[in-house]
Amino acid sequence: MIPSMRLSSSLLSAATQVELVDALVEQGWYVGQGVIDLDLCHSLHQELHYMAAHNALDEAGIGRGQQHHLRKDVRGDAIHWLDRESEAQRRYLMAMEALQQVLNQALFLGLFEYEAHFAHYPPGAFYQRHLDSFRGRANRVISTVGYLNPDWPADGGGEMVLYNPDAPNQETARVIPEAGTFACFMSESIPHEVLPTRHARASIAGWFRRNASLGGILDPAR
Numbered sequence: 168m169i170p171s172m173r174l175s176s177s178l179l180s181a182a183t184q185v186e187l188v189d190a191l192v193e194q195g196w197y198v199g200q201g202v203i204d205l206d207l208c209h210s211l212h213q214e215l216h217y218m219a220a221h222n223a224l225d226e227a228g229i230g231r232g233q234q235h236h237l238r239k240d241v242r243g244d245a246i247h248w249l250d251r252e253s254e255a256q257r258r259y260l261m262a263m264e265a266l267q268q269v270l271n272q273a274l275f276l277g278l279f280e281y282e283a284h285f286a287h288y289p290p291g292a293f294y295q296r297h298l299d300s301f302r303g304r305a306n307r308v309i310s311t312v313g314y315l316n317p318d319w320p321a322d323g324g325g326e327m328v329l330y331n332p333d334a335p336n337q338e339t340a341r342v343i344p345e346a347g348t349f350a351c352f353m354s355e356s357i358p359h360e361v362l363p364t365r366h367a368r369a370s371i372a373g374w375f376r377r378n379a380s381l382g383g384i385l386d387p388a389r
């Protein structure tokens with residue numbers, strides 16, 4: 168079997184892709200449970216756990232390029248950018264490439280790149296409400312989040328809350344960070360936050376991008 172066929176069909180089924188595109192068009196966001204293969208979640212989770220245990224993660228900041236700075240009062244996760252170093256990472260990224268093609272074919276978005284990082288939220292960490300697309304730089308078009316935590320307890324906290332863009336205090340979805348769950352939403356319009364977590368919480372946050380180089384200023388990839 169051609170690997171990419173197995174990957175795209177095992178990670179995001181054709182039915183899931185149709186549902187996802189419809190949801191993005193109709194409401195600007197999609198959440199599905201049991202979407203990501205659990206063996207793959209397990210491998211990715213182990214990889215992140217190993218890096219967290221060996222202090223191999225970077226403290227996350229806000230802003231890009233030279234505007235990047237740490238703000239523990241805004242976000243408390245530690246990250247590692249996916250670099251294709253493991254088979255599990257390559258599988259996840261190939262599935263996202265397949266999704267990028269589907270999104271471009273269905274929505275004519277001109278997405279040309281995908282960037283993603285592992286995120287480890289230690290107990291007590293959160294990420295305040297924000298938009299993923301930075302002001303003046305409409306480069307991130309669609310955000311994705313894959314969750315890696317098996318058996319997330321009911322009182323575990325750490326849900327991602329999506330808000331209504333037209334009524335920013337109105338919650339539209341609350342996403343439990345359970346392994347297999349996959350969320351995606353329009354980066355420029357959907358405010359969201361990560362509620363304080365009570366347990367170590369693992370996810371992969373990623374973004375489909377459009378090239379936003381303007382006036383000869385190179386738009387940094389991170």
Ligand SMILES: O=C(O)CCC(=O)C(=O)O
Pocket residue numbers: 286294299312326327359360361370372
């Ligand atoms: O991990 C999540 O649920 C979302 C994280 C997030 O909003 C981000 O990294 O921009």
Ligand SMILES: [Fe+2]
Pocket residue numbers: 297298299310359
């Ligand atoms: Fe975000």
